[in-house]
Amino acid sequence: EVGADARFNEGETHERFRSMGGAFTRDRIAGGEASVAGIYGEGSWETGPWLLAGGLRLDGWKNRNGRRLERDLATGAATLDESDPERSGEVVSARMAARRMIGGGWAARAAAYSGFRPATLNELHRPFRVGNDLTEANAALVPETLQGVEAGLAFEGPLSALTATLFWNRIEDAVVNVTIGQGPATFPRAGFVPAGGVLRQRQNAGTIEATGLEISARQTLRGGLNLSGAVSITDARVDGGSAAPQLTGLRPAQAPIWSATAGIDWRASERLGLSARARYESRRFEDDLNSRVLGAAVTADVRADWRVNDTASLWLAADNLFDAEVEVSETGNGVEGFGPPRSLSVGLRLTY
Numbered sequence: 001e002v003g004a005d006a007r008f009n010e011g012e013t014h015e016r017f018r019s020m021g022g023a024f025t026r027d028r029i030a031g032g033e034a035s036v037a038g039i040y041g042e043g044s045w046e047t048g049p050w051l052l053a054g055g056l057r058l059d060g061w062k063n064r065n066g067r068r069l070e071r072d073l074a075t076g077a078a079t080l081d082e083s084d085p086e087r088s089g090e091v092v093s094a095r096m097a098a099r100r101m102i103g104g105g106w107a108a109r110a111a112a113y114s115g116f117r118p119a120t121l122n123e124l125h126r127p128f129r130v131g132n133d134l135t136e137a138n139a140a141l142v143p144e145t146l147q148g149v150e151a152g153l154a155f156e157g158p159l160s161a162l163t164a165t166l167f168w169n170r171i172e173d174a175v176v177n178v179t180i181g182q183g184p185a186t187f188p189r190a191g192f193v194p195a196g197g198v199l200r201q202r203q204n205a206g207t208i209e210a211t212g213l214e215i216s217a218r219q220t221l222r223g224g225l226n227l228s229g230a231v232s233i234t235d236a237r238v239d240g241g242s243a244a245p246q247l248t249g250l251r252p253a254q255a256p257i258w259s260a261t262a263g264i265d266w267r268a269s270e271r272l273g274l275s276a277r278a279r280y281e282s283r284r285f286e287d288d289l290n291s292r293v294l295g296a297a298v299t300a301d302v303r304a305d306w307r308v309n310d311t312a313s314l315w316l317a318a319d320n321l322f323d324a325e326v327e328v329s330e331t332g333n334g335v336e337g338f339g340p341p342r343s344l345s346v347g348l349r350l351t352y
Contacts, residue, residue, distance in 0.1 A: 006037035011121040016073070017129065018191065025073055030125045030137070032066035032084065036118055042095075049101040055094065061118045062088040066125055066139045080189065084125075084139035091116045091143060110151040118143040119175055123202045127190070131331030132197025134190050135177055142204055145172045159220040169210045176205040177253065178244050179289055182332075196333035200288070205244040208252055210236035224267030231260040238288075250290045258282035273305040286330045297326040312350050319343045 012031030016024035042055030066084030071077065097111035119141035127136045152165035177200040183193030193199050212234035219227045236255050240247035263277040278300045286292040303317040320326075320342045329337035 001043065002039075002041045004037070004039045006035065008035045009033065009121055011125075013126050026070055026079065027073055028068070028070045028127075030068040030127075032063060032121060032125050032139070034061070034063050034118065034121055034124070036061045051099040052097070054096045057093055059091050059093070059116070060088065061091065061143060062086065063119075063124060063139070068125060068137075087140070087142070089142065091145065093145075105155050105157050107154045107156075108152075109154065110149075112149045113146075114148070115146045116143045117146075117175075119202075123175060130329065130337075131335045132183060132194040132333055133331050134193055134197065134199050136180075136190050136199065136201040138202045141175060141202060142173055144174055144204075146170070147172075161218045163214075163216050165214045167210075167212055167214070169208075171208040171210075173204040174206065174208045174238070174252075175202055176238070176244070176247070176288055177201070178203045178205050178247070179287065196331075198287075198332050203243065205238070205247060205288075206241040207239045208236055209239070210234055210255075212236075226265040227263070228265075229260070229262045231258070233258060244288075247288055250288070251285055253285055253288055254294075256282045256284040256296075271307045273307075275303045277301045292330045292332075294327045294330065297324055299324050299326060311352060312348065314346070314348055316346050317344070319345075 010031075010033045012029060014027070014029055016027045018024065018026040036059055038057050038059035040055060040057035042053070044051065044053040046052075063084075064086040068080060068082045068084075069078060070080040072079055093114045093116055095111065095113040097109065097113075099107055099109040101107050119138075123137060123141055124139050125137050127134065129135070146169060148167060148169040150165055150167035152163060154163040155161060180199045180201055181187060181193070183197040183199070184195040185199075186192045187199050190199050212232060214230070214232045216230035217228065221227065234255065234257060236252050238244075238247045238250050238252055258280070259282070260280045261277065263275065265273070265275045267273050278298060280298045281296060283296045284294050286294050299319075300321045301317065301319045302321055303315060305313055305315045307313045320340060323342040326339035327336055328339050331337075
């Protein structure tokens with residue numbers, strides 16, 4: 001297969017900020033355009049117990065028409081007026097993979113690959129504030145690039161399946177929210193950061209290396225029962241290099257070491273299906289300096305489906321059934337943010 005694809009994004013934020021005396025005193029217009037276009041070729045070859053596959057692509061990226069204008073609401077005078085220079089580049093990425101059937105339902109596989117992720121319009125142009133923490137955008141960001149290898153074993157039987165994969169990934173020019181300084185202080189462009197808050201900026205801060213193991217399994221039992229489970233163990237570390245040496249040896253933000261899922265599906269009757277899922281994530285860090293710890297959490301979801309006829313079915317679901325408090329953020333002055341609480345939903349699905 002050969003082909004081409006392209007993506008074009010244009011966005012702009014209009015917002016008020018810097019609240020003083022119960023009213024906003026500044027407004028901001030910020031945004032720009034980003035595009036990625038590429039050509040690719042890929043193919044596969046199967047012979048005997050072997051399956052070989054590979055692909056190669058070339059992408060060009062471009063960021064243009066970046067703008068940031070901030071004004072004083074009382075006077076209309078510009079307090080910041082910037083136009084960002086156009087930036088562009090090319091990225092080559094590839095993938096090679098092989099699988100060999102080794103008998104008895106078992107297969108061995110290995111792969112090597114590379115890829116990239118261009119910065120989003122948010123990362124390039126839109127600063128934001130949560131509590132007393134400010135995060136600055138950075139129009140000079142270049143795409144992250146990824147290199148990785150993995151190897152694994154898989155078993156597929158009539159009633160069960162098992163996969164295990166070892167992997168190593170390296171992200172270069174990783175886009176990280178890097179801490180610049182702490183408040184109370186006044187910083188260029190960002191302005192005043194209150195006491196207890198920090199100023200961060202999105203930066204291409206060195207590299208991130210991750211080594212891990214992923215295992216998943218499925219088992220079909222009598223009576224219409226299906227069990228499934230998966231576990232992931234990932235050791236990820238940052239090397240900030242000369243760009244951010246203070247991050248070297250730390251873990252990336254929002255990256256737990258352990259995560260696991262377990263599920264059960266039961267076809268109770270020809271019309272009724274029941275399912276339950278549980279997910280666990282170990283503790284992780286909210287920030288680049290690993291100074292704010294987000295606690296481990298377990299959540300559970302349940303669902304029931306009732307087939308009315310061949311074209312219609314009803315479903316009832318409860319997400320985060322036990323209303324667990326899943327901490328997802330924490331500001332410098334200790335304000336915690338949580339994921340969605342328990343929610344109930346009901347719906348009708350039609351198929352034709």
